[in-house]
Amino acid sequence: MYNMDWTWWLEDAYFLYPPGDPECLKYHYITKTAEDEPKLTIEQETELMNEQIEESEGFDIDFSMFRSLFNYHLVDPDDHDFLDEPETDGDLMKKLSQESIKRYNEESETRFEFVEVVKANYHCAAGYIILVTFDVLDPSDNKKKTFQARIYYSSHYPTEYVFVRLKPNKEGHCDGISEEDVSKGISNVHL
Numbered sequence: 001m002y003n004m005d006w007t008w009w010l011e012d013a014y015f016l017y018p019p020g021d022p023e024c025l026k027y028h029y030i031t032k033t034a035e036d037e038p039k040l041t042i043e044q045e046t047e048l049m050n051e052q053i054e055e056s057e058g059f060d061i062d063f064s065m066f067r068s069l070f071n072y073h074l075v076d077p078d079d080h081d082f083l084d085e086p087e088t089d090g091d092l093m094k095k096l097s098q099e100s101i102k103r104y105n106e107e108s109e110t111r112f113e114f115v116e117v118v119k120a121n122y123h124c125a126a127g128y129i130i131l132v133t134f135d136v137l138d139p140s141d142n143k144k145k146t147f148q149a150r151i152y153y154s155s156h157y158p159t160e161y162v163f164v165r166l167k168p169n170k171e172g173h174c175d176g177i178s179e180e181d182v183s184k185g186i187s188n189v190h191l
Contacts (some may be wrong), residue, residue: 010057011071011123013049015042019067027075029063042068058131058165059120059148065138075130082128082153092153093117097134100149112191113135115144127154133167 003183010055017023040048043092045066052061053072063074064102075081098114105112113136130151135144146167 010053011125011129013046013070013072015016015046015068015070017069018042021069024028024069025068027069027073027078030066031064031071032067034067036067038170040067046070057150058121058123058129058147059133071123073122074101075122075132077117088188089120090117093130093132093134095152096130096151096159097132097147097149099149099159100132100151101134101136103161104164111139112145112147113139116145124151127152129153129162 012017019030019032024030045068048065049061049072058072061072061074075089075093077088077093078091080087082089082092094114094117097117101112103115104110115135115137118133118135120130120131122128130153131148133148135146135147137143138145147164148167149164150151150162152162
């Protein structure tokens with residue numbers, strides 16, 4: 001049996017290509033040029049990215065702050081990095097998000113309804129670790145809630161839904177979840 005425990009490990013950022021390298025130009029989210037301020041060194045950019053990864057578990061990275069290309073990438077919903085045309089990366093993020101909330105609902109006995117993908121990041125790891133943020137509708141109060149899912153996606157192994165949870169607020173708490181549910185582990189369902 002293939003052991004996927006490593007999918008829980010939070011990978012540090014590491015440098016791939018410097019600003020202006022043709023490889024950087026392939027990624028739409030790298031908008032900073034060598035002339036833009038502040039002019040951070042590669043080491044400073046790496047440290048800044050690692051701070052964001054640590055703080056948000058890789059879900060909330062402000063890619064506009066970086067000139068260099070790192071191992072973490074922002075998913076372009078119109079691209080075809082994961083699937084062949086006519087399907088897009090956005091189609092895959094939607095499918096993965098829908099399956100994540102379906103599994104969450106089954107485990108938690110809830111009825112959240114998928115609304116839309118907000119954003120997704122990924123990094124390579126014998127396949128891809130996809131960090132997708134998406135909105136759902138809570139039928140109990142008819143309000144939108146934001147969820148996050150960590151998913152291992154590969155063409156060689158079955159997709160693994162590592163976890164799905166309500167997006168924690170800045171204090172690390174999940175809004176809209178009772179302390180009783182948190183103590184039962186419902187705010188961070190391990191699938």
